[in-house]
Amino acid sequence: MPSALSEHPEDPIVAVATAPGRGAVGIVRVSGRGLAALAHAITGRVLTPRVAHYGPLRDAQGAAIDHGLALLFPAPHSYTGDDVLELQAHGGPVVLQLLLARCLEAAAQADAADGRALVPHLRLARPGEFTLRAFLNGKLDLVQAEAVADLIDANTEAAARSATRSLAGALSRQVAALAQRLIELRTLVEATLDFPEEELDFLEKADARGRLAAIAADLERVIDRTRQGALLSEGMTVVLAGQPNVGKSSLLNALAGAELAIVTAVPGTTRDKIGQTIQIEGVPVHVVDTAGLRDSQEEIEQLGIARSWREIASADAVIFLHDLTRAGQSDYEAGERAIEARLGDPARLLHVFNKSDASTAAAQAGGLRISALTGAGLADLRRVLLERAGWHASPQGDVYIARTRHVQALRRTAHHLAAAQALAARADAALELLAEELRLAHHALGEITGRWTADALLGEIFGRFCIGK
Numbered sequence: 001m002p003s004a005l006s007e008h009p010e011d012p013i014v015a016v017a018t019a020p021g022r023g024a025v026g027i028v029r030v031s032g033r034g035l036a037a038l039a040h041a042i043t044g045r046v047l048t049p050r051v052a053h054y055g056p057l058r059d060a061q062g063a064a065i066d067h068g069l070a071l072l073f074p075a076p077h078s079y080t081g082d083d084v085l086e087l088q089a090h091g092g093p094v095v096l097q098l099l100l101a102r103c104l105e106a107a108a109q110a111d112a113a114d115g116r117a118l119v120p121h122l123r124l125a126r127p128g129e130f131t132l133r134a135f136l137n138g139k140l141d142l143v144q145a146e147a148v149a150d151l152i153d154a155n156t157e158a159a160a161r162s163a164t165r166s167l168a169g170a171l172s173r174q175v176a177a178l179a180q181r182l183i184e185l186r187t188l189v190e191a192t193l194d195f196p197e198e199e200l201d202f203l204e205k206a207d208a209r210g211r212l213a214a215i216a217a218d219l220e221r222v223i224d225r226t227r228q229g230a231l232l233s234e235g236m237t238v239v240l241a242g243q244p245n246v247g248k249s250s251l252l253n254a255l256a257g258a259e260l261a262i263v264t265a266v267p268g269t270t271r272d273k274i275g276q277t278i279q280i281e282g283v284p285v286h287v288v289d290t291a292g293l294r295d296s297q298e299e300i301e302q303l304g305i306a307r308s309w310r311e312i313a314s315a316d317a318v319i320f321l322h323d324l325t326r327a328g329q330s331d332y333e334a335g336e337r338a339i340e341a342r343l344g345d346p347a348r349l350l351h352v353f354n355k356s357d358a359s360t361a362a363a364q365a366g367g368l369r370i371s372a373l374t375g376a377g378l379a380d381l382r383r384v385l386l387e388r389a390g391w392h393a394s395p396q397g398d399v400y401i402a403r404t405r406h407v408q409a410l411r412r413t414a415h416h417l418a419a420a421q422a423l424a425a426r427a428d429a430a431l432e433l434l435a436e437e438l439r440l441a442h443h444a445l446g447e448i449t450g451r452w453t454a455d456a457l458l459g460e461i462f463g464r465f466c467i468g469k
Contacts, residue, residue: 012082013125013133014103016096023091028099030122031133035083037118039072042087042099043107047072060105065098066090079129081137090283100124142450143172143406148400150233157234158282163401167227170400174222176447178413181215182442189359189435208434209424216417223410227390229402235277235284236389239311241343242321243335247354250372251321252276252289255382280382283391288315309342317348317388319381324359324369350388352381409447416441 012032018025030038039047044062047053052071056064068089068225078084087103089095090144107122134140140148147166154160166172188206256276274289288311291304312318320343326332343349351367356376363369368384370377386392420437423430445451 007101011121012119013122013129014100014107014122015125016128017086017130018091018096020093022093026089026091026096026101028087028089028096029130030085030087030119031078031080031082031125031130032119032122033075033083035072035085035119036074038103038106038122039070039085040235041109042102043070049074050090057089057099057102058100059098065102066095076137076139079139080133081139082133132270141169141172143175143402143448144169145450146403147401150403154401155277156232156282157281158399159284159401160230162232162399165400166402171222171226171229171406172449173400174225175445178215178219178222179442179445179451181211182438182445183426184343185211185215186435186438186442189431189438193431193435209421212417212421212424216414216421219410219414219417223407223414225399226402226406226410228378228392228399231283231389231391231406232399233401235286236316236385237286237288237314238317238319238385239288239290239308239315239338240319240321241290241312243323243332243339246321246323246326247372248289248321248410249274251319251352251354251370252287254372254375254378255287280386281391283386283389285385308342314345315348317350317385318343319350319352322351322353322367324353324361324363327359328360348385348388350405406448409444412444413441415443416444 012030012035014028014030017027017029017260036047042057043053043055044054044058047070049072052069054069055069057066057068057069059065066089068087071086071088073080080151087099089099091220104122104124107117107119109118110116117140128149131140132147135142135145144167147163151160151163151167154163168397185206185208188208192206242248251276255278275286277284277286279285288306290311298406301314320340322336323332351364352374353361353363353367353369356369357371368377368381370381372378416437420434420441423434423437
């Protein structure tokens with residue numbers, strides 16, 4: 001897609017800012033410079049800044065399109081940092097489209113004083129462009145801007161509360177504090193490089209080793225909390241895998257608390273993946289039921305099995321479901337070995353032994369014994385899934401929402417800090433190399449809040465927002 005910073009970012013923009021469909025209230029939002037004349041053309045009055053004015057919202061002939069509220073927020077005291085005009089009307093799609101068209105029409109009107117358009121170049125906003133303006137105008141940093149989208153998309157209470165903390169600047173403050181400490185250390189290193197004649201033992205006198213160790217330790221705590229936030233934001237994907245009739249569909253239904261998948265005694269009933277998102281301690285877990293894995297000559301079932309393997313390859317965790325009632329049967333055990341040989345990374349593999357209600361057979365070492373029918377063992381399964389994902393609830397409840405991008409940037413920061421610590425531990429280390437590792441660590445931190453961010457990344461981030469936000 002084109003860069004979010006291209007295509008005349010200084011142009012005024014307008015969009016419907018509420019969700020599509022019918023509702024009690026709908027909002028048309030305009031952001032740009034010099035919107036007072038546009039507000040007057042639509043409302044027929046001079047608006048007092050930051051005061052809600054009730055009255056007719058008029059068309060070009062002066063007839064009322066609707067009666068509603070108009071609010072004008074002059075720059076820089078607005079969401080975007082530009083002037084913002086909000087028209088709040090009844091939430092019918094036709095009414096909002098009429099108001100949107102009226103804004104574009106009125107903006108093109110010639111001003112009586114100088115003959116210029118009231119709001120030159122007013123155009124429809126692209127997805128996320130209002131929040132992009134807020135970022136470009138310094139009203140939000142990139143973490144806070146992403147938190148706006150995360151708050152809108154939150155599907156658990158924990159995710160919503162964590163997004164609110166990020167929007168309020170919790171993660172940004174942590175990153176800024178680490179960055180300031182890195183700046184201070186970089187300043188000392190580079191000053192020493194500039195004045196080598198002083199022959200100061202920099203590593204000793206500036207306590208570079210101690211300061212690096214303290215920054216690295218605090219960074220690890222931020223990484224841990226950010227990983228928790230990324231889980232709340234993006235969740236984890238768990239695929240149910242196993243032979244036909246081991247109870248995968250029953251387990252999906254039991255975890256979801258609803259009859260989502262058809263359960264029969266006929267092998268191969270599930271032909272395609274069935275997914276459901278559940279919550280475990282506020283963490284979204286995307287559970288995917290797949291076709292039973294076996295050798296099949298039926299073309300449709302073969303396609304379903306091929307899709308199963310693709311889902312398994314991309315999953316965060318795989319539940320390999322076993323049937324306790326068939327343990328010891330030669331054909332069944334041969335199938336188990338064949339599947340396990342293809343499942344790959346054992347670190348994301350969880351062996352779960354189903355149908356404990358119908359068998360006294362024990363689970364293998366390291367596996368869980370459950371019954372999808374009665375619910376026995378499901379609480380342990382949920383707990384282990386969270387452990388596999390790296391989740392541990394914060395006793396203070398102070399996790400902030402985050403994204404994989406943030407975790408990756410923090411890990412790059414940690415990598416460069418570790419390299420800097422290794423250099424600082426050497427008596428013969430070149431300070432130039434230490435300075436470079438500190439610079440790279442500082443740069444990686446800056447990517448999180450947008451201090452150093454490629455335009456292409458901004459386009460990717462803001463392009464996922466809804467129009468009007």
